[in-house]
Amino acid sequence: MTTLLVRNARVLVTMDEERREIAGGGIFVRDGFIEQVGPSTALPNTADEIIDLSEHIVLPGFVNAHHHLNQSLDRAYPPAQDGTLVDWLKGLYPRWERHEPEDTALATELGLAEIALSGATTVADHQYLWRKGVTADAQFESARKIGVRFHLGRGSQNLGQPHGGFAPPSLLEDDDDILARTSETITRHHDPSLGSFRQVFVAPSSLRTATPQLMQRSADLAAKHDVRFHFHLGETRAEIDFVHAKFGQRPAQLAQELGCLTPRTWVAHGVHFDDGDVGILSRCGSGICHCPSSNMRLSSGIAPVSRYLKNGVTVGLGVDGSASNDSSNLLTEARTALLLSRVMAPTAADFLGARTVLEMATRNSARLLGRRDIGSLAPQMVADFIAIDSNRLEIAGSEDPVAAIVFCTMARVDHSWVHGKRLVERGELKGYDVDGLLERIHIRAERTAP
Numbered sequence: 001m002t003t004l005l006v007r008n009a010r011v012l013v014t015m016d017e018e019r020r021e022i023a024g025g026g027i028f029v030r031d032g033f034i035e036q037v038g039p040s041t042a043l044p045n046t047a048d049e050i051i052d053l054s055e056h057i058v059l060p061g062f063v064n065a066h067h068h069l070n071q072s073l074d075r076a077y078p079p080a081q082d083g084t085l086v087d088w089l090k091g092l093y094p095r096w097e098r099h100e101p102e103d104t105a106l107a108t109e110l111g112l113a114e115i116a117l118s119g120a121t122t123v124a125d126h127q128y129l130w131r132k133g134v135t136a137d138a139q140f141e142s143a144r145k146i147g148v149r150f151h152l153g154r155g156s157q158n159l160g161q162p163h164g165g166f167a168p169p170s171l172l173e174d175d176d177d178i179l180a181r182t183s184e185t186i187t188r189h190h191d192p193s194l195g196s197f198r199q200v201f202v203a204p205s206s207l208r209t210a211t212p213q214l215m216q217r218s219a220d221l222a223a224k225h226d227v228r229f230h231f232h233l234g235e236t237r238a239e240i241d242f243v244h245a246k247f248g249q250r251p252a253q254l255a256q257e258l259g260c261l262t263p264r265t266w267v268a269h270g271v272h273f274d275d276g277d278v279g280i281l282s283r284c285g286s287g288i289c290h291c292p293s294s295n296m297r298l299s300s301g302i303a304p305v306s307r308y309l310k311n312g313v314t315v316g317l318g319v320d321g322s323a324s325n326d327s328s329n330l331l332t333e334a335r336t337a338l339l340l341s342r343v344m345a346p347t348a349a350d351f352l353g354a355r356t357v358l359e360m361a362t363r364n365s366a367r368l369l370g371r372r373d374i375g376s377l378a379p380q381m382v383a384d385f386i387a388i389d390s391n392r393l394e395i396a397g398s399e400d401p402v403a404a405i406v407f408c409t410m411a412r413v414d415h416s417w418v419h420g421k422r423l424v425e426r427g428e429l430k431g432y433d434v435d436g437l438l439e440r441i442h443i444r445a446e447r448t449a450p
């Protein structure tokens, strides 16, 4: 048994049921789980480890609900810099076809290192390219090296160039293989216990890149194994037109009909949902991961997030892949969500507030992942939390330092802990060899240079 006492925070943002913000607050932790939360004077005086966070704002660790970590070595790729989603895909597929399995593991490690520094303590990765040799074992090993909780989306595509789509045949899989390998990945890696560091979700890519049969069978498989289900939906106007032309329905209608929208589902993007679509998602209990930087980068559009929230849809936050963001940074993503919600908003009532965005990045994203043990600081939750020094230059002088975290540009948290264990210390990953990672990236770049 080990205990940890965190005390004297300038403000402790709990994100609990009452959304309490406690001046001078702290938490008492035993074996990675929170036992008590409250004013520091009401907490025990002793513990195996005591951390004084005077002058710091303390929040639950951020939860990233949508990523494609394998793109971390493809940032600002020249053939994919200036196009919409389809041009971008066409630009990148030749490069993705050349990726070696070790490139995927290296890219995952890089993306996780970067996002951890921005305050992420849990990351969901939607990995839908499984060329020969890419393994879930290697993905989870990359996450273990960094120290974050990792949710691997065993994704898939069975439509590509041979069917008038975009992916080359080498990056497509056969339906039966997909389902067998997904089942195997869940059985081997999925840990549903409280405090879990490894989970698996089922994640066909989209209605444009997976057949209705595969979508349906994948949703059934997720239900059978009682894991989460995830895919891209309503990302672009072109997707709406494609599905309508082919199936005579809007994508959300088709997805519902296929059994793909249930309480275990969250979809990525949801930029183009009309009132009917929002009603479907709300009734089905499915959530949305908002990825504002990617939506801007690819000119996909502006997701009307406040409308979704008002209709009772859970909306979390994600950075999307590193080739369309091109960063893995939840602090800057939160700020982008705040700012983008104001562009074209009908009235100020449709603006997202700073605390709403923080809630999306913590509680809401945790709900999307089906986690009951992360996303807020309350008894029985795990001790995943971040701390930002309110005396930092970027937010100095603000009377509302909690809001300033989102309104002002900050790239890194000062400290973070996962399961009561230090992840980031003074803006650096504790015990992790960043120089070694950069050296491996350099060697890889030399090997793949044209």
Ligand SMILES: [Zn+2]
Binding pocket: 066, 067, 068, 126, 232, 268, 320, 321
């Ligand atoms: Zn995506």
